Amino acid sequence: MGLKEGVIGVVEKVLNFSTAKATRVEVLSDEFRLVEWESLGFRKTDWKPGDKIQIGLSLQFRTYTPVSLDKKTGKMEILAYFHNPDSLAGTWIRSLKVGDKFQYFGPRGSLAFNECNFPNIYFFGDETSFGVASNLRKAKPEANIHFFFEVSNPSSAKVVIGKLKLGDIGLVQKESEDSHLKKIILGFQNKQIDYKNSNFILTGKAQSIQVILPFIKKESVPSRNIKVKAYWSVGKKGLD
Ligand SMILES: Cc1cc2nc3c(=O)[nH]c(=O)nc-3n(C[C@H](O)[C@H](O)[C@H](O)COP(=O)(O)OP(=O)(O)OC[C@H]3O[C@@H](n4cnc5c(N)ncnc54)[C@H](O)[C@@H]3O)c2cc1C
Missing domain, CATH: 3.40.50.80 (Nucleotide-binding domain of ferredoxin-NADP reductase (FNR) module)
Structure with a gap:
């Protein structure tokens, strides 16, 4: 592990992000994916429609809107669009596959x-x-x-x-x-x-x-x- 990864690992522990695993990646059209994520954290989350969640890797996050969150199964879906295949989020979304793990924090309030x-x-x-x-x-x-x-x-x-x-x-x-x-x-x-x-x-x-x-x-x-x-x-x- 390099110095950068080590520092990121320590910061992540301190900031207490949670980890979610992609359990379904549905290609709806060229630029849209419906992604199902699973995390133990979602079982303890009080989610309301309109809330946002920040998802990312290595301390870089992008914001999305859960379209569903099932506390019983600990599963959440987001509808992700990419405007540019080579932007940070575009790269993530395009290459996302079942089993990939991302960090997140939230969901939390956005549109009431x-x-x-x-x-x-x-x-x-x-x-x-x-x-x-x-x-x-x-x-x-x-x-x-x-x-x-x-x-x-x-x-x-x-x-x-x-x-x-x-x-x-x-x-x-x-x-x-x-x-x-x-x-x-x-x-x-x-x-x-x-x-x-x-x-x-x-x-x-x-x-x-x-x-x-x-x-x-x-x-x-x-x-x-x-x-x-x-x-x-x-x-x-x-x-x-
Ligand atoms: C509260 C909230 C909820 C959101 N929910 C969703 C969601 O459910 N699904 C979803 O797909 N997105 C959602 N977004 C938008 C998503 O977070 C942005 O599109 C994201 O920042 C894109 O990341 P990026 O790395 O591609 O580009 P960035 O690095 O964030 O931006 C780089 C540049 O790309 C351009 N850009 C950014 N976004 C777009 C765009 N959409 N179209 C054209 N040019 C753009 C801008 O010029 C920007 O300066 C949400 C954002 C917020 C704040």
């Missing part, structure tokens, strides 16, 4: 869906938000949830979305200079929307959220009814 209690919910996100969208759909079976996604590869995204059974979806292909966001904004600027009695949840790319958010705020929506959580940002690594 129990605070979204209006019958209408308007949700924005991208490929990284499919997992949390699935959580929301399952957590709020009675709600009218209107999903809007910006995606790079619609045909690949449709394969995954089809499995999630989300219901009402607007899927828009990303265009240069973000001109596609006009179509998404139209979804949030609809005369049918009862702005004061709806919840708005914005996830995914930080820069897209920044474009859409003012159009919602303009309608005098109380800030407690808007939830914002950026999942990635141009030029930043490993948002938490």
Whole structure:
């Protein structure tokens, strides 16, 4: 063992990460994997839909959203997307196989869906938000949830979305200079929307959220009814 590995090993012990083993890796499309993990720690976890988990190796972590967690079996699933096969997460996800072990901490709170209690919910996100969208759909079976996604590869995204059974979806292909966001904004600027009695949840790319958010705020929506959580940002690594 080299000095670097030794130091990392000591730090890991001090920080008390847990280890999870991949027990199923399902290739949903080129860039999407549904991964099942097993860990004794999941048997003791109080998980809520919308929570996040950080997974990684050698003190480098990336954040994901459990789409299910079964305390009885100690199994958890995440829906992982990679935007770049050669990024840190892209390398992990692409080469992941059953039996691989990763470290994790969490799950812990991120998006509190129990605070979204209006019958209408308007949700924005991208490929990284499919997992949390699935959580929301399952957590709020009675709600009218209107999903809007910006995606790079619609045909690949449709394969995954089809499995999630989300219901009402607007899927828009990303265009240069973000001109596609006009179509998404139209979804949030609809005369049918009862702005004061709806919840708005914005996830995914930080820069897209920044474009859409003012159009919602303009309608005098109380800030407690808007939830914002950026999942990635141009030029930043490993948002938490
Ligand atoms: C709370 C939370 C929950 C999340 N849940 C999920 C989930 O369930 N499933 C999932 O797949 N992802 C999820 N993500 C997003 C995921 O953590 C990021 O996509 C991850 O950081 C990518 O790691 P990376 O090593 O590929 O790129 P990084 O090293 O993190 O980023 C390098 C560069 O790549 C670019 N980049 C990063 N992400 C993207 C992207 N998606 N598309 C295009 N360019 C990008 C940026 O310019 C960035 O500067 C979540 C993030 C957060 C904060």
